[in-house]
Amino acid sequence: MKFIALLFLSFLSLWADAHIFVYHRFNDSRHPSTNTTNEELRANFEFFKSNGYKVVPLHLLVETIKQKKEVPDNWVVLTIDDNYKSFYENGLPIFKEYGYPFSLFVFVEGTHKRYPDYTSWEDLKEIAKYGAIEFHSYGHKHLQKLSNEEIIKDFDKGMQLIQKHLEIKPRYFSYPYGEYTSRVKKLCEEYGFEAIINQNMGAVSEQSDVFDLDRTALVGKSDLNSVLKYDFLDATWEKPQEYPEDKIIHSISLKTKEKNAKHAKVYVSGYGWENFKLQDGLLEANLNKALKFPRSRIIINVDNKISSKLLIKDSYGTK
Ligand SMILES: [Zn+2]
Numbered sequence: 001m002k003f004i005a006l007l008f009l010s011f012l013s014l015w016a017d018a019h020i021f022v023y024h025r026f027n028d029s030r031h032p033s034t035n036t037t038n039e040e041l042r043a044n045f046e047f048f049k050s051n052g053y054k055v056v057p058l059h060l061l062v063e064t065i066k067q068k069k070e071v072p073d074n075w076v077v078l079t080i081d082d083n084y085k086s087f088y089e090n091g092l093p094i095f096k097e098y099g100y101p102f103s104l105f106v107f108v109e110g111t112h113k114r115y116p117d118y119t120s121w122e123d124l125k126e127i128a129k130y131g132a133i134e135f136h137s138y139g140h141k142h143l144q145k146l147s148n149e150e151i152i153k154d155f156d157k158g159m160q161l162i163q164k165h166l167e168i169k170p171r172y173f174s175y176p177y178g179e180y181t182s183r184v185k186k187l188c189e190e191y192g193f194e195a196i197i198n199q200n201m202g203a204v205s206e207q208s209d210v211f212d213l214d215r216t217a218l219v220g221k222s223d224l225n226s227v228l229k230y231d232f233l234d235a236t237w238e239k240p241q242e243y244p245e246d247k248i249i250h251s252i253s254l255k256t257k258e259k260n261a262k263h264a265k266v267y268v269s270g271y272g273w274e275n276f277k278l279q280d281g282l283l284e285a286n287l288n289k290a291l292k293f294p295r296s297r298i299i300i301n302v303d304n305k306i307s308s309k310l311l312i313k314d315s316y317g318t319k
Pocket of ligand 1 (some may be wrong): 080082107138140175176177
């Protein structure tokens with residue numbers, strides 16, 4: 001009895017909101033920065049299994065949010081970006097062994113032009129028996145550098161090829177390089193995807209925007225214990241909205257529902273974490289920080305609840 005109570009307590013402390021993870025390459029030592037070895041993948045899966053996590057398909061999470069139902073804290077969703085051959089050869093057998101669902105976001109050109117590192121259409125047909133095939137663009141370009149017309153042209157080409165070869169119409173989209181701006185997000189929503197996945201560390205709750213679902217990258221020997229502790233922070237960002245013209249973040253302003261919290265930690269790429277006062281859930285602070293990178297992040301942490309904003313220059317403005 002005592003053991004069960006302890007077990008229950010440890011689940012309570014471990015579980016936060018649901019989490020979406022992304023893998024890239026599998027057991028491919030040529031690319032350590034995006035690779036997960038077979039041993040590391042098994043270690044992740046054993047961790048989920050022995051700590052009461054439930055690996056569910058992405059569509060179940062998206063539908064639960066859309067239906068405004070509560071998202072269980074022990075849900076984990078597994079995704080793979082870039083349809084590398086190494087997923088088909090090394091990752092898939094382990095997913096099958098555990099019976100874990102997954103969504104594979106396909107970089108269509110890699111398959112269509114038969115780039116050696118990527119799955120063939122035949123491989124994708126086989127993969128589709130076990131998981132969902134989703135869309136990761138045709139050409140894997142930095143979308144913020146393309147005009148709306150160029151993005152639509154890329155999407156039309158990739159979606160048509162998937163439908164022609166696999167007879168599947170992808171419903172969800174993940175941004176190449178995890179990069180997006182408000183213009184790009186709006187265009188992807190209008191294109192008709194039913195959900196969009198980013199690559200910002202965080203968690204997912206029933207309050208999440210299905211067109212901006214946070215997803216944490218898993219590489220190598222990941223510290224699942226700590227990333228699974230993060231909750232979703234329901235926050236409305238007033239400032240900044242976009243990558244600032246003068247490259248300086250003058251101030252930060254956002255509204256959270258954390259009325260009782262007194263502090264927020266703020267992270268800016270290249271600067272590390274800093275503490276600020278939170279009043280009535282409002283964070284208003286002068287930062288006056290010059291952005292050090294063309295791709296910068298601001299992350300807000302209130303009692304382990306996380307909300308983040310990717311700041312990246314849009315070549316075509318905000319509309
Ligand atoms: Zn990618």
